[in-house]
Amino acid sequence: MFDRLAGPYPRAGPRAVIATGCLLMAGGWGRLSRAAAAGGDAPYAAIAAAAALGGFGATFLDTAALALAVANHPAHRGTAVGVTKAGLGLSGACWATAWTAAAGGGGSSGLPVASLLRGLAVLPPAVALVACAGVNRVPFIQAD
Numbered sequence: 001m002f003d004r005l006a007g008p009y010p011r012a013g014p015r016a017v018i019a020t021g022c023l024l025m026a027g028g029w030g031r032l033s034r035a036a037a038a039g040g041d042a043p044y045a046a047i048a049a050a051a052a053l054g055g056f057g058a059t060f061l062d063t064a065a066l067a068l069a070v071a072n073h074p075a076h077r078g079t080a081v082g083v084t085k086a087g088l089g090l091s092g093a094c095w096a097t098a099w100t101a102a103a104g105g106g107g108s109s110g111l112p113v114a115s116l117l118r119g120l121a122v123l124p125p126a127v128a129l130v131a132c133a134g135v136n137r138v139p140f141i142q143a144d
Contacts, residue, residue, distance in 0.1 A: 011137070014067075018128055021057045025125050029054040030117075033114050036114040066081060099116055
């Protein structure tokens, strides 16, 4: 989907992958949030499917960012991959730290797990959709 659309429409390929990832993340983590708020009363298969859906959505966003970085910087692929993966890892660390701080150090006295899952269903897709406006695949021209 990324490369097929990116050829004739440089902005459409990455945006389609990002939008698909956002929908999958919102659906998967949103369903897990509802199951956690209901006391985890959902069937195991439904919880596993929702977790897989949210995970696939996150993978779509990760892949779009990585493919776009490599496509836009072909002469510096290693650096592009390293910086992209470091940024994605750092964002996960920041999210976990913010959650732990908001939860009061963890445990049962802090925020419920459903709020974390609701945050995962809303915040990353919202940020990705806003950032999607600036996404573009730059055509590469080799200068000799």
